Amino acid sequence: MLEPRKFKEAIKYEGRVSRRLFLAYNAALASLPLLQRAAWSESRPVYRNDPFSLGVASGDPDPQSVVLWTRLAPMPLEPDGGMPGHAVKVRWEIADDESFGRVVHQGETVATPQLGHSVHVTVNGLEPDRWYWYRFSSGDAVSPIGRTRTLPAVEQLPDRLKFAVTSCQNFEQGLFTAYQQMARDGVDLVFHLGDYIYEYEAGRNGKVRTHLGKEIKSLGDYRVRHAQYRSDQDLAKMHATCPWFVTWDDHEFDNNYANDISEENGISPQEFLTRRANAYQAYYEMMPLRISSMPRGPHLQLYRKSAFGRLADFFVLDTRQYRTDQPNNDGRRELNDSAMDAANSLLGQRQKNWLKRSLLQSQSTWNVLAQQVMMGMVGYTKGVDEPRYHSMDQWPGYTAERMEMMRFMADRRVSNPVVLTGDIHSNWANELRIDDRKPETDTVGVEFVATSLSSGGNGSQRATDHDRLLATNPCVKFHNRERGYLLCEVDQAVWSTDYKVIDDVLKPGGKTFSRAKYIVESGQASIQSS
Ligand code: FE
Ligand code: CA
Numbered sequence: 001m002l003e004p005r006k007f008k009e010a011i012k013y014e015g016r017v018s019r020r021l022f023l024a025y026n027a028a029l030a031s032l033p034l035l036q037r038a039a040w041s042e043s044r045p046v047y048r049n050d051p052f053s054l055g056v057a058s059g060d061p062d063p064q065s066v067v068l069w070t071r072l073a074p075m076p077l078e079p080d081g082g083m084p085g086h087a088v089k090v091r092w093e094i095a096d097d098e099s100f101g102r103v104v105h106q107g108e109t110v111a112t113p114q115l116g117h118s119v120h121v122t123v124n125g126l127e128p129d130r131w132y133w134y135r136f137s138s139g140d141a142v143s144p145i146g147r148t149r150t151l152p153a154v155e156q157l158p159d160r161l162k163f164a165v166t167s168c169q170n171f172e173q174g175l176f177t178a179y180q181q182m183a184r185d186g187v188d189l190v191f192h193l194g195d196y197i198y199e200y201e202a203g204r205n206g207k208v209r210t211h212l213g214k215e216i217k218s219l220g221d222y223r224v225r226h227a228q229y230r231s232d233q234d235l236a237k238m239h240a241t242c243p244w245f246v247t248w249d250d251h252e253f254d255n256n257y258a259n260d261i262s263e264e265n266g267i268s269p270q271e272f273l274t275r276r277a278n279a280y281q282a283y284y285e286m287m288p289l290r291i292s293s294m295p296r297g298p299h300l301q302l303y304r305k306s307a308f309g310r311l312a313d314f315f316v317l318d319t320r321q322y323r324t325d326q327p328n329n330d331g332r333r334e335l336n337d338s339a340m341d342a343a344n345s346l347l348g349q350r351q352k353n354w355l356k357r358s359l360l361q362s363q364s365t366w367n368v369l370a371q372q373v374m375m376g377m378v379g380y381t382k383g384v385d386e387p388r389y390h391s392m393d394q395w396p397g398y399t400a401e402r403m404e405m406m407r408f409m410a411d412r413r414v415s416n417p418v419v420l421t422g423d424i425h426s427n428w429a430n431e432l433r434i435d436d437r438k439p440e441t442d443t444v445g446v447e448f449v450a451t452s453l454s455s456g457g458n459g460s461q462r463a464t465d466h467d468r469l470l471a472t473n474p475c476v477k478f479h480n481r482e483r484g485y486l487l488c489e490v491d492q493a494v495w496s497t498d499y500k501v502i503d504d505v506l507k508p509g510g511k512t513f514s515r516a517k518y519i520v521e522s523g524q525a526s527i528q529s530s
Contacts, residue, residue, distance in 0.1 A: 045139040047086045049074035054227060055136070055236035058148035058243040059288030061189075062306065063128035065260065066148050066243055068092055069288035070136045071118040075229040077212060079220030080113070088114040090119050094126075096136040099143065104132070110140070112194065116223050118285040121279025128153040129309075143354070150186060152309035154363075157492070161308050162187050165370075165450040167249070167422025167484040168195040171229055174454030178236040178484055181500065181512035183241045185487055190242060193422030194249025195373045197229050199279075207457050208506050209414040217275050222282030225229040239288075246287050247302055247316050249423050253279035257394055258299070258325045273298040303351050305358050309511040312490055313364040315355055318369035326392045334379070334389050335399055342400040343361075344487060346373070359414045363494050365522055367409075369419045373404060375447050376430030377406075378435060378473050380465070388472065394423070406434045410444045416522055417445030418495060420486070424506030425452040426459070427499050429478035429518050429527050439474035443525040448497045448518075450486045452503050459483055461501075463516070477527040479517055487514075495520040496530060 005448040044138045045051075050269040059067050074092065075082025093106035105125065110115040119136065119287055126132065129152040136143040152158045164187045169176060182190070202211040216225045225264040230236055250256050256374035262272050276298040281468055284295050302318040323346045327338040347355065359367060369375075375395045379388030409417045419432065428449035435442050437521050450458070459481035462468065484501035517530040 017040075018420065021130070023384075030473065043083065047074050047139055047141050049082065049084075050141060051138055052143035053491070054230045055240055056136065056146040057142050057239035057288040058134065060151050060290050060304070060306070061148065061243045063151050063153045065122055065124045066126065066132075066150060067290055068094065068119075068121045068123060068134050068136075068146070070119045070143055070149070071227075071285060072111050072119070072138060073227060076231055077224055079218075079223055081117055081223070081227065083111075083113065085113050086510040087115070088138060089134055089496050090138045092119070092123075092134065092136050094123050094148075096132065098147075100132050100133065100135070111251070113275060116282070116285040118412060120289065120291060127151045129156065129158070136519065137387075144240055145351055151306065154307055154313075155161065156309035158309040158311045158487060160491045161189075161311055162489045163191060165188040165191045165193065165420050166453050167193040167372075167450050167490065168196070168425055168452030168455040169229070169235070170198045170205055170452070170455035171232070172198070172200075172203075172209060172211055173207050173457045174483060174508065175208060176232050176234040176454060176503045177505060177508065177510040178241045178453055178512050179238040181502075182485060183234075183238050184488075185500075186384050187487070189421060190238065190244040191314075191370045192244055192246040193370060193420065193450065194246065194247055195422065196246065196250040196283075197225050197451070198251045199225070199254055217278065219278040219281060221429070221447075222279050223285065226282055226286040229294065244288060245306065245316055245370065246289070247318060247372065248283060248320065250320055252283050253320075256326070256395055257320065257396055258323045259321060259501075260345055260409045261325045265477060303354065307362075307364060310363050310367055311492065312363065312366040313358075313362040314368045315358055317347065317355070317369060318351065319346040319372045322346075323398070326390050326397050328397075333392055334387055335377070335396060339392060339397055340399050343434060345401050346395065346398045347401065351495050352405075355405075356408055359409065360412060362415070364415065366416045366418055366490060366495060367414050369417070371419065371421060372405065373423045374421050374428065374430075374449055375419050375432060376428060376449075376475050377402075378428070378430070378469070378476060379437075381468065381472055384468060384472060391424075399498045403434050406444050410434060410442070416525070418494070418518070419445060419447040421447060421449040422452075424449060425456045426463075426474060426481040427451040427484070427501075427515075430475045430511055431495070431525065431527055433475065436473075436475040437509060445525055446495075446520050446527055448486055448488070451480075451482060451484055451499075452482060452500070453485060456481075456483070458504060458506055477529075478518060480515065481527075482515060484512065484515070495522075 068514040073492040112135030182495040280300040373394040428448040482501035487498040
């Protein structure tokens, strides 16, 4: 092994894989065909328990293709899923109809122990803008049926799009009941903006149910934690309802991490990056991601873009993997020199360049940043005349870069920027300016922040500091702290965001309903109550 400092340097260079890791990775891949051949000679696998206990999922559709996902795990809460240490064959089929009378494509793939017996099939040659049904089989076992769809052709002008935005689903703090209503909402897509799992030890947040084991660190730990979450039937069923675009925040790995820097002291970079590799691999294994997101050591390419015809372009960001350390690591601060430092970056240079390039290429009416942490420069204060402080883990800790991006979108006249955000466990509707502290200046875009699905347990409709928050932050048009998700409906003229909230996440049977609805008219960059 390299000594820790050299190891860190060898793999630190943003988004680039060191030659050494790259060679190791290729060596691992090169061994796969042999394993596959060995698998073909295996007898038909015989399962004592259902190997499709984790359900099915689909994701990252484009006009011609979609990723179909499953993971074989007859014993889902075991680190190896109860699977043998060799590869097995999995068949897949995708059909025009729910009864599979008209199968349009089918094939065979292998699930390998190296990737936790997960399956990621990219099905090509599909028709644009339509629904399909898919399923898997292995041995005598057949998976549940999933429903998925392709996106409209890039030149098409679709009438409308309906999608949900969700984030922050702490298993211990609440039930995922709200997904039952989301499944009835008739959405085309789901965006999950991070904190899909929480890494904490059992009982730390225990209210309604309990994590298994200690704080997760090994690959097996992360696999079991993901499997425990996906064993939730409301979550599994929502994955089978429509394709998802997922991105992560911090808890898929470790609370408030920045790149290769732990929030806790005394962890060697080597140890921390080894853990990051475990977290990223388990994430890839469990998510319907394209093969371009296959992890390479502690690196995983997650930022990407997608277009729903010429109605909306989506830029799915990764504000964790490449960021510089949070200024003032002890938590929140006002916007001092350290927060304004131009060297602070949430995106990293490469992702920022890609985002700017992509925004300029967009032909769409709406340009959506689907990302993690709040962009609105919300300041908190203990009293109206007290000093304001800001979260240094969110965009205000990276104010120079935030202003640079807002200025770029204003100067280059990016059409209708809309930011979608998770992380903060509360609902917000914010108007965004280059500097939100100057309400007399023009707005550039809007931000809709989705509350947590379950994290924090039952919240409150009206925060105790609600009036002060709105009085001291003119950019904020709506705020509450209930649980739920966003339901967005978009056409060429109007964007609408419905704040769906649930009355109780601590008991089964919670009721999900619309708390508030806000709209944006194309070309306005202002938020109106609907
Ligand atoms: Fe969270
Ligand atoms: Ca978070």
